[in-house]
Amino acid sequence: MTTSVRAAVLHGVDEPFRFEDLTLADLKPDEVLVKIVATGLCHTDLAVQHGHIPGAFPFVLGHEGAGIVEQVGSAVQGFEVGDAVGLSYAACGHCRNCLAGREAYCLEFMPLNFGGVREDGTTTLAAADGTAVHGNFFGQSSFATHAIAAAKNVVKLPEGIPVELAGPLGCGIQTGAGTVLNSLDVPAGSTIVVAGTGAVGLSAIMGAKVAGATTIIAVDVIPERLEFAKRLGATHLINGKDEDTTARILEITGGGAPYAVDTTGVAPVIAQLINATAFGAKIALVGVPKPGSTIDLGLVAASGKTLVGAIEGDAIPQNFIPELIALHQAGRFPFDELITTYPFEQMEQAIADTQSGATVKAVLVMP
Secondary structure (H helix, E strand, O other), X not given: OOEEEEEEEEOOOOOOOEEEEEEEOOOOOOEEEEEEEEEEOOHHHHHHHOXXXXXXXXXXXXOOEEEXXXXXXXXXXXXXXXXXXXXXXXXXXXXXXXXXXXXXXXXXXXXXXXXXOOOOOOOOEEOOOOOEEEXXXXXXXXXXXXXXXXXXXXXXXXXOOOHHHHHHHHOHHHHHHHHHHHHOOOOOOOEEEEEOOOHHHHHHHHHHHHHOOOEEEEEEOOHHHHHHHHHHOOOXXXXXXXXXXXXXHXXXXXXXXXXXXXXXXXXXXXXXXXXXXXXXXXXXXXXXXOOOOOOOHHHOOOOOOEEEOOOHHHOOHHHHHHHHHHHHHOOOOOXXXXXXXXXXXXXXXXXXXXXXXXXXXXXXXXX
């Protein structure tokens, strides 16, 4: 049975999101229908809107959804109607990387998460006149009142976590924390630099504190964000507008940090991090750069440094999201402090506040 939904539809690069009434297709046997309670607004959504990541238009974005299961496909096990769930990225589950436990590096990651269609090429959404609308963004397209997701990218939420706060765990927050805890595997007592103190960067800082890092250096140009980073665990703050970032990091670390995370995607900032890290350091790049961004290869060649293009924090969501929730419930991972909620219909205000820096992590709550 088809389902009517209210969705925010993007019709082209740099166009506004338009609220439209659409229809969701019938479930496949391995899928679930989720009534979205709330969904995070992520810079990846905005990167598609502004053409930094190619999109299949018209497109329903949204990839940090959380809600309640309303229908279960005939082949689905482990989920029931009424379950509270979070949605995360899509992976095929059968390529060599998936079978090796590296679902974030699924060989079909790009078409599954950005292609706008299911793995079999079918669409999940249609306009009022019956024409196809691209969906399945990150296996969900949660900028809508309901979403279809494959059961393998759905996570059952434990009791005690407010559903309206859980969505960002499926991407931005798991990316930041997972990059530190999984991709870089930062050891206790170590030093790490985090450039950019948005939701991903602040999650990386919280992850570094969980890991037991004893020197956590936050870099940004917004004083209020830097103070927020200090509250969440940063031990040193650098305002890139006021200080020589590289020189200051070298001073704090006595010659260079062994670990760094860039969440900005800004080439000069990445160059600063490379120059400010120690011989043999590991640097994770998780920001979305503008097309054509480059760095000097001379910064990397013969440097002994490893640059990691980390995706989703190397997380297996069904394992990692419950771990983050357990840390939150133990008072060790206060991700809820990042979140500001907005009614779904105030999406443009949420975008404006995110881009201005007034809001760290906007979450859109469905009517």
